[in-house]
Amino acid sequence: MTDSQLLALEISPSSGVPIYRQLMDQVRRMIASQHLSPGDPMPSVRHLAIQLAVNPMTISKAYSLMEAEGLLERQRGKGMIVSSAQPAQLSEKERMGLLQPSIDKVISDAKQLDLDLDQILNVIKQQFNA
Amino acid sequence: MTDSQLLALEISPSSGVPIYRQLMDQVRRMIASQHLSPGDPMPSVRHLAIQLAVNPMTISKAYSLMEAEGLLERQRGKGMIVSSAQPAQLSEKERMGLLQPSIDKVISDAKQLDLDLDQILNVIKQQFNA
DNA sequence: ATATGTGTATTATAGTATTAATACACTAGA
DNA sequence: TCTAGTGTATTAATACTATAATACACATAT
Numbered sequence: 154m155t156d157s158q159l160l161a162l163e164i165s166p167s168s169g170v171p172i173y174r175q176l177m178d179q180v181r182r183m184i185a186s187q188h189l190s191p192g193d194p195m196p197s198v199r200h201l202a203i204q205l206a207v208n209p210m211t212i213s214k215a216y217s218l219m220e221a222e223g224l225l226e227r228q229r230g231k232g233m234i235v236s237s238a239q240p241a242q243l244s245e246k247e248r249m250g251l252l253q254p255s256i257d258k259v260i261s262d263a264k265q266l267d268l269d270l271d272q273i274l275n276v277i278k279q280q281f282n283a
Numbered sequence: 284m285t286d287s288q289l290l291a292l293e294i295s296p297s298s299g300v301p302i303y304r305q306l307m308d309q310v311r312r313m314i315a316s317q318h319l320s321p322g323d324p325m326p327s328v329r330h331l332a333i334q335l336a337v338n339p340m341t342i343s344k345a346y347s348l349m350e351a352e353g354l355l356e357r358q359r360g361k362g363m364i365v366s367s368a369q370p371a372q373l374s375e376k377e378r379m380g381l382l383q384p385s386i387d388k389v390i391s392d393a394k395q396l397d398l399d400l401d402q403i404l405n406v407i408k409q410q411f412n413a
Numbered sequence: 414a415t416a417t418g419t420g421t422a423t424t425a426t427a428g429t430a431t432t433a434a435t436a437c438a439c440t441a442g443a
Numbered sequence: 444t445c446t447a448g449t450g451t452a453t454t455a456a457t458a459c460t461a462t463a464a465t466a467c468a469c470a471t472a473t
Contacts, residue, residue, distance in 0.1 A: 161395075169300040171460060179395060186397035198420060208462050213421065230419050230470030248396040249406065255392045256403070259385045260411055261293075265309060266378040267316035270411045273386075274404050276379065281390055281400045301430060328450060338432050343451065360440030360449050 160189075160196055164205050172207055173215040180215075184224060184235060185243045185251060195225060195233040290319075290326055294335050302337055303345040310345075314354060314365060315373045315381060325355060325363040 160183075164175045183189040195201075198216065202209040216233050219225045226236045243251075263273055290313075294305045313319040325331075328346065332339040346363050349355045356366045373381075393403055 163391075169304050171299055173460085174299050182392060182395035186395060188395060188397065197418075199418085210421090210463090211461060214460095216420075227420070228470085230468080232419055245398070245402070248398055249402065252389070252392055252396055252398060252403070255385070255389045256407060256410065259382070259389050260407065262312060262382050262385045263411075265291075265312035265316060265318060266382055267318065268375070268378055268382060270408065272375070272379065273382070274407065277386060277390065277404065277407075278400065280386065281393075303430080327448075329448085340433090340451090341431065344430090346450080357450070358440090360438080362449055 160201075162196075162201065162205070164207070172205075172211050173218065176212070176215040177219055180219060180224065182251060184239060185248055187242055189235050191235050191237040191239050193235045195235070197232055290331075292326075292331065292335070294337070302335075302341050303348065306342070306345040307349055310349060310354065312381060314369060315378055317372055319365045321365050321367040321369050323365045325365070327362055 162176060162179055164172050166172075168175070180189065180195075195216070196204070198209050198212045201212045205212075216225060216227075220227055220233070223236055223238065225233045227233055259273070263270075292306060292309055294302050296302075298305070310319065310325075325346070326334070328339050328342045331342045335342075346355060346357075350357055350363070353366055353368065355363045357363055389403070393400075
């Protein structure tokens with residue numbers, strides 16, 4: 154029972170985005186921001202599968218793809234850890250780039266909903282530290 | 284060649300979200316904000332399929348589902364129009380509710396990326412009217 | 414040695430999403 | 444009537460996603 158099982162990983166079953174992709178996106182961001190650091194253990198396939206109520210092979214698929222990307226390393230018989238060969242902490246600018254797709258969607262949605270910029274900013278401000 | 288063909292509908296093939304769902308979400312928002320009003324004609328299945336470079340049946344599926352929801356009406360031999368039986372213009376509060384999922388994602392992503400609230404607000408401010 | 418915990422492979426099933434080619438019934442205008 | 448434009452139905456094929464049940468090879472600690 155390490156804290157690796159308490160990783161703030163969540164999935165939205167109704168979003169339409171495949172589960173394994175939701176997981177990969179989140180881990181990518183947590184590594185980019187060093188919420189996950191080289192050497193940190195990942196939750197085991199079985200534990201995470203139970204936590205998220207999905208099939209273990211779905212977790213395994215996400216892990217395998219992230220290993221192929223160099224994000225994670227496999228330690229036989231033990232588990233997955235964050236790869237030691239990570240690039241240096243991304244700059245704020247680079248991390249902002251990773252946030253861009255979500256920002257694009259908020260702006261696009263807001264315009265289609267004819268919402269006011271200031272109201273949106275206020276809502277974000279309120280909810281950010283809630 | 285009516286302006287209905289110039290509707291600002293876009294899809295992101297890489298997002299993982301099914302095309303027909305991306306379309307439905309956008310039309311829903313545009314109706315909620317009266318960017319589309321009762322009686323407005325929708326682009327024809329074939330034109331929109333060409334514009335978005337997808338199969339006509341994918342558009343037809345989205346239209347059929349929206350007809351079942353009461354968002355659109357079918358006029359035989361002519362085309363689809365925005366249903367005349369739309370509820371009144373949604374309040375700002377209600378439209379804000381429709382924006383919430385996108386806001387949730389920005390906040391969640393931003394935290395995982397360890398980004399600063401003020402920077403995010405500035406970026407949104409800059410890009411909103413760009 | 415044994416038990417427990419890793420990730421993975423295998424096989425099968427099911428549902429969903431998308432494309433393709435063709436045909437049909439309907440409407441509107443020339 | 445003819446033509447072009449609607450949405451839709453049909454059939455087929457392909458790919459992706461997720462689940463299920465089982466088994467294997469490996470590591471660690473008892």
